[in-house]
Amino acid sequence: MVLNIVVVGVGGQGVLTLSKILGACAVEAGVKALVAETHGMSQRGGSVIVHVRVGNDVCAPTVPLREAHVMIALEMLEGARYLNYVNPEFSLSIVNDKVLRPPIPGAKVPEKETMLKAIKSHSALTVVVNASEEAIKLGNPAGANMFMLGFLAGLLEFMGLSMQGCCTNRTPHPSADLGKANAAIFKRGLMEASALLERIGEGEVTELPWLRRGFFKT
């Protein structure tokens, strides 16, 4: 059993930090995880994708095209960019309600609705979250990644990986205030995940074959 996750966003949004903690916690919970990062040139405000693969059968570091179970998009344009990794049959896309315009003269960003429509049509289930907004409210304007980490930890915990304690220990705390803010943002994400899990199978919230208790036990 392998869970394929792609984490996408803009360099500087904390895509690497999020993925690194996620991978470390999965390993600590006793499951193999590979996290393939992009560094250097691709990090400076550019488009970033990190591949996270969790499961003892994992050998190769990258997620095959159209085989991501989860796409975490810290930014919507980047979510729309990497749709070749998601699959309309089973993918869950968690999209931050945030658009960052590429700072290129005359750059034309598609309308939010257009991007969301594309993401929705490529995914089995799309959840839009206010990660950036919540992060600002809770005291770290750059903490959207902690929200997403909380969200993922909630999903993985439900699927049978004990994540919460490890993640709480590892959320960055460059200063006391930021540490507190990050912990609060993480918790907020965790709560959103629980809320989603409760709604699964109801109305517009499609059931996903892999999103079940004991995924990591079988």
Place this chain on the structure above:
Amino acid sequence: MLGNEAIARGALEGGMGLAAAYPGTPSSEIVESLLKVKNKLGIYVEWSVNEKVAFEVSYAAAISGVKSLVAMKHVGLNVAADPLMSSAYTGVRESFVIVTADDPSMWSSQNEQDNRLYGVHAYIPVFEPSDPGEAKELCKFAFEFSSKVRHPVILRTTTRLSHTRGPVPLGTIPRLTTRGEFTRKKEYVLTPSNARKDREAMLTRWERIMDEVNAVPFNRIEGDGKNLVIASGIAYAYVKEIIASGKVGDGWRILKLSTPYPVPRKLLLEATEGVEKVLIVEELEPVVEKEVKAILYEEGITVELHGKDLIGLPYEMSHERVYSALKSFTEGRKPRVLATSNAKESLPVPPRPPTFCPGCPYRPLFYAIRRYLNRKKLSYVAAGDIGCYALAHNPPYNLQDVIIEMGGSIGTANGFAHVLDSVILAIIGDSTFFHTGIPPLVNAVWHRTPIVVVILDNEITAMTGHQPSPTTRGASATENYIPLESVVKGLGVNFVEAIDPFNVTQVENTLSRAIEYASKQREPAVIIARRKCALSALRSLRRAGIKLPLFKVDLSKCIKCGTCYNAFACPAIYPDKEGRAHIDPGLCVGCGTCMQVCPVNAIVPVDHSDTYKLQKGLIEKFWR
């Protein structure tokens, strides 16, 4: 653990006493993690000024009996190629492991050369791991192997290995020998008569190495069937996963290789016994493929053999490529489309190339240079170099016309100046200047070449993750600060001026004088643009718990000219539908440079001006 950290750990478990490197993606974290434990373990670890020096530092330790490692990115080995070739001639007294981190798909490099070929060229065995866990074990083994055969070895890693995190079981670190003993021997003095003897001795060692690789435990045969796949390095991970998935049927035998060069002959012959077809899966060049073809020919074995014809040559490995190759292989057809890049977009979205960070001192610098050149309508060539400033190649700055290698800016500027009548600018960073920028500047002084060199001094090697450089002030008690002015003046440059890149007017004025000086005096002029990398400044500000000033746009004044978001192009500034500028408080770092570029002074601090002045005074020292 990151693949690179695993390599560092493996080196320690292998008994390493000294390491040297020049940073370069994807290799940097190897020596970075060794530096963290340097004092605790009492070993010697350094960032060297360039790869050639790092190689020599490490080589000297190895011929003095101290197990050593040198690490660099693939193109770094080009810089160190001279001592590399010689090191195989002399051999070593103790382990000498040369780590080369290759970058298939060019995630952060100017090319995707396959450094296994350096092994072929130099008679040095090449080891290649398939995942982070194996990287640790293989690195440790490489130390043992090198010590046994008294010969340097190359450990080749790639981006997807170096920058992949995975579980790595730890072993013990033995007592590390850090003091050596040098015994004078003719072998180390490559005068022609000694070199001839060394050449013969090397070929004798090579015979032994070709035999020893058969016993390397990381090379093995797995499974059984009539189809043989030979997979080297990370390609093995993809092959294993796809065969295990059952998507390509069964009947597969795999020869997993961790020594792509030399290919273990005995093991290969064992693997090919009774098979009908052979497929070689490896990233980039057909190194293993050519070896296998040669060996099979020598042994008189004829078997259907495929490799690059099915798997394709450029770019990194992927599930899709391996699947398509295995499918074509079993079905006996040519692949429909030879898999190349993974990048395909589903919705047309604008590209997002990497850009200068908010607060980066290079943004106002390039903005000012661009504005000056436009205003004066000057014909110019901007010779560029390797570093964050390479991003100035992109719009709106368009100020890197040639980027080929480290130090190439001043070197090519020398040539342009002799054949063109334009203003010739060379733009180079501080670390890159020390790396390979000094000889071409000496050349320019020597030959009175009229060029303007702009050295961007952010006091750190920024692009690769903030490793110290000779310009880093107060890095540690064991490192000196070398001010660029003293070096440049010492080389004989007469026009040397240091400026603050945050001051747009000062940049333009100084540039104007430097251009005039170079053209009138017919000799080089050097401008040093000095300000800390925004990421380092912000890190220390954050640690100090200092609140950053924020800025906003007075929308009643904004004339929608777009200067701030299109020409200055700070990622924190974006237009609304009407074209009025807005500042994103989540991205703005409070550098305040945008205030200078707004033609109508519409950008103002959010806080009251007195509070802002106080704040500015407080944060300024973190930026300098």
